Amino acid sequence: MPLPPQVDEPLRQHGRLRTADAHLAQSVVSEVYEPHTLEPARGEALDARLNAVQNGALTLGYLAYGAGATVVLPPSEHWYHVNITLFGGSRITRGDSLCGVTSAMAGAAILVPHHTQTIEWDSDTAQFALRVPRTDLESHLESLTSTRLSGPVDFDLVVDLNSSAGRGLLRCIEFVISEWDDDGILARHGNSRRHLESLTLTNLVLAAEGPHRAILDRGAESPVPDGLRLALDYVHDHARSLPTLADLTTAAGASARTLQNQFLRHVNRTPIQYIRDVRLRGTRDDLLHPDSSTVTVTDVATSWGFYNLGRFSSLYRELYGESPSETLRRSRT
Structure with a gap:
């Protein structure tokens, strides 16, 4: 996985933002991902950085604020987000009560489209942020299970990246990053990007826990x-x-x-x-x-x-x- 953010940043050739202005950071990150509010920690100077690319339906990006910050993401109905913590840590609240914690290379938060979510970033936190259209993720899960979903998937809040499937997700993300950083053939050709997209979504639904596991298991048993x-x-x-x-x-x-x-x-x-x-x-x-x-x-x-x-x-x-x-x-x- 990448070195600390001050040494090397994933997708560094695809920089979208470098600023100390909180309003500009909120505006640009909202445009790339989804509207939200950003509140830097009192007394800490922001050093926001965003590198991002579009791989078919997926938005892939490296994001760091260089300061403690609180992000509030309202319901949208259209997107899932997966925040893989590369450095530092974060605390996430979904709805009124569900809480989780991520730490460097050990946890990823899944933000679902039908709840308000609040994310508190530590000052040294950097994340690989993945945005997935709701319809694409749910269609992919339907294809894997031959089951029609009736609504958004309530994935568990945190993915354990130390599990076997979690490590598989990390390897997948590493591969995607390296293809874009090295201008690899899979990143340059549309048909090949389909494979990257499918690989990422498959690893995600297999690594995540939640009610969808019963559908996956039922498909294997029946x-x-x-x-x-x-x-x-x-x-x-x-x-x-x-x-x-x-x-x-x-x-x-x-x-x-x-x-x-x-x-x-x-x-x-x-x-x-x-x-x-x-x-x-x-x-x-x-x-x-x-x-x-x-x-x-x-x-x-x-x-x-x-x-x-x-x-x-x-x-x-x-x-x-x-x-x-x-x-x-x-x-x-």
């Missing part, structure tokens, strides 16, 4: 029926060609009624709803990782079978909290 698995594979392989229920019954070797029941039981969606979800995720992936500088929202939408662009934009905004054009614009900047 495998998806063979016919449903064949149907799911067919959807993912042929989503652009708009598969029908008849296509799925042929692929699965099962009746339409059986497939309907299995989809509802295991993924909490009808086959048609599941196909639409996969197509929407496909458009988001292509907008986050455009294969050329000239690709348009229309190009992406029609390639996934969305020909009513108004309806497509409405569905997309409802699911992802932003318009397709905003996603494409962000991926290019």
